[in-house]
Amino acid sequence: MHDLAGKHILLGLTGGVACYKAAEVCRLLTKAGATVQVVMTEAATQFITPVTMQALSGRPVYTTQWDAREPSNMPHIHLAREADAVLITPCSADFVAQLVQGRAGELLPLLCLARPMERVPLLLAPAMNREMWAHPATQRNLRQVQEDGAVILGVGHGDQACGENGPGRMLEPDEIVEELLCALAPKPLAGQRVWVTAGPTFEAIDPVRGITNRSSGKMGFAIARAARMAGAQVTLVAGPVALPTPRGVQRIDVESAKEMLAALSGCAEDATIFVATAAVADWTPAQVAQHKMKKQAGAGAPALVLVENPDLLATIARSERARSGALYCVGFAAESENLLEHARTKRERKGVPLLVANVGPATFGRDDNALLLLDDAGVTELPHNSKTVLATQLVEQIALRLAQRA
Numbered sequence: 001m002h003d004l005a006g007k008h009i010l011l012g013l014t015g016g017v018a019c020y021k022a023a024e025v026c027r028l029l030t031k032a033g034a035t036v037q038v039v040m041t042e043a044a045t046q047f048i049t050p051v052t053m054q055a056l057s058g059r060p061v062y063t064t065q066w067d068a069r070e071p072s073n074m075p076h077i078h079l080a081r082e083a084d085a086v087l088i089t090p091c092s093a094d095f096v097a098q099l100v101q102g103r104a105g106e107l108l109p110l111l112c113l114a115r116p117m118e119r120v121p122l123l124l125a126p127a128m129n130r131e132m133w134a135h136p137a138t139q140r141n142l143r144q145v146q147e148d149g150a151v152i153l154g155v156g157h158g159d160q161a162c163g164e165n166g167p168g169r170m171l172e173p174d175e176i177v178e179e180l181l182c183a184l185a186p187k188p189l190a191g192q193r194v195w196v197t198a199g200p201t202f203e204a205i206d207p208v209r210g211i212t213n214r215s216s217g218k219m220g221f222a223i224a225r226a227a228r229m230a231g232a233q234v235t236l237v238a239g240p241v242a243l244p245t246p247r248g249v250q251r252i253d254v255e256s257a258k259e260m261l262a263a264l265s266g267c268a269e270d271a272t273i274f275v276a277t278a279a280v281a282d283w284t285p286a287q288v289a290q291h292k293m294k295k296q297a298g299a300g301a302p303a304l305v306l307v308e309n310p311d312l313l314a315t316i317a318r319s320e321r322a323r324s325g326a327l328y329c330v331g332f333a334a335e336s337e338n339l340l341e342h343a344r345t346k347r348e349r350k351g352v353p354l355l356v357a358n359v360g361p362a363t364f365g366r367d368d369n370a371l372l373l374l375d376d377a378g379v380t381e382l383p384h385n386s387k388t389v390l391a392t393q394l395v396e397q398i399a400l401r402l403a404q405r406a
């Protein structure tokens, strides 16, 4: 995926053991299609060599404002202006303090000061010992740089190079790149509260068996991620799947359809957009055996009596806020034949303004898909692509429809 194609990132390194992770950040950025210009403070060069960063970025590294390659002798001006974002990994406590004071004693803080603030975001991935992180001076400085327009990417919690354990570890490279993508993404869903259901449900027969289906949850997780990238506050209600939670998304894990419905209790009151991607089991065993059902010689297979599960989407779509237009409901339809015809009927039956149709057997478990969007205006096709790309396109389509309604 070339999510950063055409983007030029200024990657700044300050002093800290986490400099070794900046090498991986650089690699991920170039893999995502970005061009990268590395600038290092003198302290950073004590931890990792400019040669390594040059090799990974494919460009000579800047370490000083007196760089002889600069005809005008003003690297701080041109480096800050050619960048789409300035990303500092690792960002030391001292560097935050320098930013707070507007210091410009080295090239990196100097170019941060010289960057056009309205156009070039400044993202900081702090890395320091837990005591340094917790110190009131650091916390005060972090609040101040945020007020001055910088984005703090947060820190991890765990083992530290100094042997201690706590908050202050730098985020992992993939988390940092995800945050950068988020900072650069347009925000058509800013201010929206999005709830998404995803994955299969598991309907227990006894303590070891149950009824489920082959939904992987990938589409729903991708939509939750895309909605967060688009500026929404996102809650993801997930059936049993082994997928990592997208960054910045609140996740509620459930098993059965009934649990999923209970988890959605806040949705009807809170959400402005509801996207139902979950493959909710239509039926559930009337009784759950308390103990494992045992085979009995000659008795044959036990009869399984099923009862219908509640329809989550239809329930939410019937709520007052959905009917008044304050909550926009999006349903999915997984079909194996007559896609358009079944989807039209389903949209009416569920009472949703937008229904997204896809071919179930062709998408379950896969990383790609193709979608048909049905609403009052007609049918919109989102042709075959990765679920990540389709999720972004679907979120754009939802934002477009909300803007048209407003």
Ligand code: CTP
Pocket (backbone or CB within 6 Å): 197, 257, 276, 277, 278, 279, 280, 281, 282, 309, 310, 311, 312, 313, 314, 330, 331, 332, 333, 334, 335, 346, 350
């Ligand atoms: N859905 C739901 N609760 C259910 C069943 C489905 O919320 N008990 C939602 C799904 O999340 C999806 C939409 O309804 O957004 C359609 O799901 P689908 O399985 O395609 O349709 P069904 O309602 O099961 O209808 P059918 O069995 O006729 O295909």
